[in-house]
Amino acid sequence: MSESGPRSGDAPVVEAVHITKRFGSTVALADAGITVRAGEAHALVGRNGAGKSTLVGILTGLQAPDAGAVAFHGRPAPPLGDRQAWRRLVACVYQRSTILPDLTVAENLFLNRQTRGPGGLIRWRALHREAERLLADWPVDVDVRRPAAALSVEQRQFVEIARALSTGARFIVLDEPTAQLDAAGIARLFQRLRALRDQGVTFLFISHHLQEIYELCDRVTVLRDARHIRTAPVAGLDRQALVSAMTGEDVSLPTATPRPSATDAPVRLSVRQLRTRSGAELELDAVAGEVVGIAGGGSSGKVEVAEAIAGLSRPAAGSVAVGGRVLRPGSVPDALDAGVGLVPQDRHREGLVPLLSIAENVTMAVPGRVRRYGLLSPARRDALTRQIIDDLTIKADGPQVPAAELSGGNQQKVVMGRALAGEPAVLVLITPTAGVDVRSKQTLLTVVQDVRRRGTTVLVVSDELDDLRICDRVLVMFQGRVVAEKPSGWTDNELVAAMEGVDLDHV
Structure with a gap:
């Protein structure tokens, strides 16, 4: 405190x-x-x-x-x-x-409050001086003439706080x-x-x-x-x-559970000499039923390699194979067809269509499961959605509720439900519990334990320690490279130290 x-x-x-x-x-x-x-x-x-x-x-x-x-x-x-x-x-x-990304920092700071001269014209020099003075007072180190789209998430937040204080x-x-x-x-x-x-x-x-x-x-x-x-x-x-x-009750989050030796389990996910366009690299074999974590800070490259595995981005080099099938680089349809399910990093931008119903969001990637005689069957679609609503305890009156009307935790459950609807062989979860409450977090992490028992290989990509505790092992990335591999049972200190590029064994 x-x-x-x-x-x-x-x-x-x-x-x-x-x-x-x-x-x-x-x-x-x-x-x-x-x-x-x-x-x-x-x-x-x-x-x-x-x-x-x-x-x-x-x-x-x-x-x-x-x-x-x-x-x-x-x-x-x-x-x-x-x-x-x-x-x-x-x-x-x-x-x-x-x-607003298309406006400059100065324009965002004084939106609808610009300094104006004769004739109502904006006095740009005065506006820039006021913006620089404001950011210096609070202090935020960004160029006020820079487009807001070029700011990092952290810089945008500081600009918003400065705007509020102004x-x-x-x-x-x-x-x-x-x-x-x-x-x-x-x-x-x-x-x-x-x-x-x-x-x-x-x-x-x-x-x-x-x-x-x-x-x-x-x-x-x-x-x-x-x-x-x-x-x-x-x-x-x-x-x-x-x-x-x-x-209103005691809640405990799941952790890694003892599992039989995986020596006889087939390799389900094989990543060979993968290199993203940002330069992050990964080599990985994961077997059926294994939960592997990839941890690291914001610039570690963990998200980039995960998105390349799921087909969201095309890598600069290397290959990804699921069950022996080599995926077409940068192809989400091919990844889906091979059995890759994905919970993306940003549910608002990549995970949901807010104006569509829960049923439409959950089943959009699995049309084959909700067709009858080649046509969409509303009954099949709703039955599959109701099952997912029950399994993930989504708080909604039914499949036809628009996703936009759900709370953040329930929206994230819908995104998870869509990833699970195709009964994936490999499930890639990028920051799966970001912005959800403790009960929703418990539900989402318990689902991971359930699907791994059915033989699904799970990749948990996060810097949230609670997300990573369910993993059999955690690969730690720093500046685009895997710098450590931690089996389950790691301590918070040693994992955080590895994520920050510190080797505690040599401190």
Whole structure:
């Protein structure tokens, strides 16, 4: 936990009390609330669907509660229509960036607030000077004339925080800010957040990674089933108690299970002299029923080699074979036909078609399983989807629910369901539990244990230690090369050290 706490006494920056919100027959919040004190980092946690997003929408003026009240610094919240007043009080940096890639950094910082001269023309020099001054104040080291599309995920987040602060707000909601950052990026983000807090900025921090809450936050509020469960100092709440508050029960995540010797098992996945266009290299044999992890930081090359194996990208050299069949490089259809299932890194961009139903998303890669006499059979499609909904405990009223209406954890289960619908011989999972709650994480990782018992070879590509604990062995990549192989039973310290390029045996 952070060593420093609130700096301005107990006066709340924001206080929401007795908040109730319904969407049709769905109760999103029921007599819930939160109090965030000035100068603290306050965590908001709960399973997907617990009501976090609805509460954030109310705290940021995007939605009005059906009952209850919100106050900032002891004064009632502004009317919803007064957006300027809301921007001066609170800002939100979302998991999905709101930076417009086709505009420059300066244009994004002052969108609709540009400095204008006579005739309403934008004064570009003044705009660039203001942008440079703003980024220097907070401080963010990027060229304000640079297109935002060229920024890294980490840089985009810093620009969004700077933009929020430029409106005068000193209360910032951070929604899963670490979901797409590696360990080094998370460390830099936390260092920046601590510095901002020293300058009087207050944060509401939303994360499914409980370790981050203990590293950064002073207090935590738990929501469950639309209700406020408890608020407590982080220092006085152990992890099991926090998980129990979130779920209403004890939850443990699966780890690697003892398995018979694989000496007689056939090689299911064979990767030979693979080299990606970024220069990452991999050599690997994995047998039927084996779970192999590939760990590493954001620049390790782990994602690039995984995408090459699944056909998402064409490698510069080397080959991939599944069950002895050499795959056509860079061909997703050929990989699917050979029995490769994939959960991609970004479910929003690569994993889902949000406007399509659960059934359409789950079965789009397996048309042969849902046809009858050469035509799509809605009955077969829905039957297969219902089975996947049951197996993965997807919280939805049925197969026809649009994927866009699901929580993040349930969307990720749909992506996993699509990967499993073809009964894959090889299952490639890239950061499979990013941005999901602890119960959804447990479900997704338990599914891996189930499919490996049926002989599926699983490749888990992640820097999340919980994801990697289910693996029989973990290959650690650093700067494009495999630098270590760790059998199950590794310690957190030794795996993290290897991911950071440190050999503990020679320290």
